[in-house]
Amino acid sequence: MKRLMILSMICLALSGIGVYAQQAIGGGQEIVSPEINENGTVSFRLQAPQADEVKLTGDWLPAEGFVPGSVVMEKNEKGTWTHTTEALEPELYGYAFLVDGLRVNDPNNAFLSRDIATNTNIFIIGGKQADLYKVNEVPHGSVTRRWYDSQGNQMKRRITIYTPPGYENSRKKYPVLYLLHGAGGDEEAWIELGRATQILDNLIAQGKAKPMIVVMPNGNVVQDAAPGEGTQGFIKPAFMVPKTMDGTFEETFTDIINFVENSYRVKASKSSRAVAGLSMGGYHSMHISRYYPNTFDYVGLFSAAILPNQGTTAKVYQDIDNALKKQMENGYKLYWIGIGKADFLYKGNQDYRAKLDAMGMPYTYRVSEGGHIWKNWRVYLSEFVPLLFN
C-alpha cells in the first residue's frame, strides 16, 4: 500500500500540491500516537473501527503475576481508540496494543526496539536518568558494525564497536570496556535496548566518564552475527542458543581482545580494560575476569547469572574458587555487582556475595528496585561507566 501511496504522494508533491502528502504516511492513519503531553501524561491512539476491544499494555503498568498490566482503551464514533496515562516518570518505555487479544504495534510510531524475537514500540519521557538515553547536542561517538576473525570459533564474527568523540582525529590511546549481552541478545542489544551510544556520548560530554572504546560482541558462539545480519539469514531469534554458557565464549574471548588491541588505538593494559554484562553477560563477565585473572581492573555484573550448571565439565568452570582467589590476590580496582530486589536472580547474587564475603574478596554492591529488566541495566551502565579508568 505504501509504495502506491508514495507514488501518488510524489506526484502530488512534484505537481506542487504536496500539502496532502504527509497525511497519507503511516498506513493512512491521520493520528498522533504516542503524544507526550506537556503535563507528562501520554495519549495513545489507534484507528481500528472493526475491533471489539482494544487494550493498551505498557511497561509502566503494574503486572499481575505473569500477566502484564493493561488498560482498556475508549472508542469514539470514528473508530479511534484512545487512552491517556497518568503523568509518567522519566524513563524509556515500551508498549503495544492488544486488539481483540492480538498484540499489535502502533502503526503511528515508527520506533521499535527488538528484544529477542519481539519488536516493541518505544518512547522516552525526558528528565533525570532518561536524559542520558536521548540524543542530545553533544559530541557524538561513532558506532561501527564490523567483522573479526575468531580463530577459536573458526568463523568471521560480527561485532559492534563504539569509539568516543574525537577518536578519529586524535593519536591518543583509549581504554576499553567489553560490554556483554544476555541470553537471547546479540551484538545489537546494548545499542538498541541499552542506549549505550547515548549513555556514553552524554556521560563523556558531561565530564562524568572518560572517553573509552566500548566493544559489544555476540555472545552466542554458534552465530556469526545477530539474527538477520549473518549467514544464517532471517532466523527467528531464540532465547536459548546452543553452546551458550558452556565455556566456549569465555575460551575464545582472547580472539576478541586480540582483534580490538590490534585494530584500535587502545591502552593494552589491565588498568585500561573493563568487562561487564547483564544476565548471561554478567555470567560471562564473572568467568572471563577470573579465567584471565590479571587482565581486567574493572568488572561489572549486572543482574548476573553467576554460577554454571552443576555437572558442567568445561575447563573454564573448573576450580572456580581458586581462580577467584587468584583474581583477588592479583588485585583489581572495581568489582561491581548490581541486582534488583525483584530479580529472580536476587538470591543467587546474595549467595555469591556471601561467598565473596567469606573469601574477603571486595566488591561494590548496588541494589535497586525492580527485576530482570533493561530499565535497570541502562541505570547500571550509567552508574558503572563513571567509575572506570580513573
Place this chain on the structure above:
Amino acid sequence: MKRLMILSMICLALSGIGVYAQQAIGGGQEIVSPEINENGTVSFRLQAPQADEVKLTGDWLPAEGFVPGSVVMEKNEKGTWTHTTEALEPELYGYAFLVDGLRVNDPNNAFLSRDIATNTNIFIIGGKQADLYKVNEVPHGSVTRRWYDSQGNQMKRRITIYTPPGYENSRKKYPVLYLLHGAGGDEEAWIELGRATQILDNLIAQGKAKPMIVVMPNGNVVQDAAPGEGTQGFIKPAFMVPKTMDGTFEETFTDIINFVENSYRVKASKSSRAVAGLSMGGYHSMHISRYYPNTFDYVGLFSAAILPNQGTTAKVYQDIDNALKKQMENGYKLYWIGIGKADFLYKGNQDYRAKLDAMGMPYTYRVSEGGHIWKNWRVYLSEFVPLLFN
C-alpha cells in the same frame, strides 16, 4: 508480557528445563511465519482467533490501482489463519496482515524494514539477483554511523559510511561512491531498504566490483540525523521534509566531500568519485554532478526526479543547460540513467533523455519493468556498481 516471560524462561532454563523456553518467544505464538517451503512457495500464519477476517498483503501480489493486492487467509479450528503462496521468484519481499482492516506486522517475524514511517516485515527468496541481498560467507566490509561537521548547515550531521573488506588492514587509497536516498529517506535507507552492504560485499567478493567506500549522507538538511537518531528525537518520519530540493543540500555537499576526503584513505580525484541516488537522490545527483562539473566521473540517476520546480530561484538551479554543457565538455566516464516503465517519473526521464540527445550528451540508459520501488533500486545499484572505477 515478554519481560515476564523472559523471567520465567530464565528460571526454566537455569533450572535445567530450558526445553520450554523457545516455545514462548514471540508473544506466545508457537507458529512459524513466514515459512519458505522447498518448492519456493511461502506459508504465512497468524494466530488471531477473535478476528473476523484476516488478509495477507504482499508486494508480489498484483495491485489494483492504488489498492495493494491482498488475499483472504483461511482460519482453522485453533484460530490460526494460513495462506500459502504460489512459488515466488527470487526477490526481497515485504508483507503485512490486515486483521479486520488493521494493518498488522507478523509477530512471528522479527525482521522489519522501515520505509519512511512504516515498518514492514521482510523475507528473501534466494537465487539470481536476490543472492546479492543475502549475507553470504564472503569477506565483509564495515558500516559506521558517525557525525561530521556541516559548516554550511551549521550543525553536526550523522552519516553512514561503508568501507570495503580489508580497508582497516591496508594502506591503500580507495575510490568513493556517494549514494543518496529519496524523499522520506535518510542515512539508513540504502542500508536497510537497499541492502547496500550486502550488494557491495557480494559484488566485491565476486570480483565484479572494485573495493570502494560508499558514503550515505542524510539529504534532509533540516535534520541532523534520521528520525530517532538525532536531536529531534522520535519524530514521525515524513515524506516531504522542509528545504529538500531547494538547493541547500547541493550547496553544502562540499562539506561531505571534504569530510570524507579528510577522514578516509581515498583517491581524491574525479576518476575516483561517483555520485548516484534514487528519486530525490537522483535529482540531487544530477544537480550535484553538474554544479561541481569537474568533480565526478560517474553519475547514476535511479528513477530520478530530474528538474526543479518552475520558479525556483536557488543559485544551484540557475542556468542548468549551460552547466550540463560544461559537464559534457569536461568529460566523464559514465552517466547512467535507469527508470521503470511503470514509474510515474518515466515521462520526465524521457524528456530529459531527449534534452541530452539534443545536446549530444552521452549516457547509458537502462529501462526496466515496474515502477518507483526499492526492488528496482537494488537492481540498479547492483548493475551500476560494477561499472565504476574501471
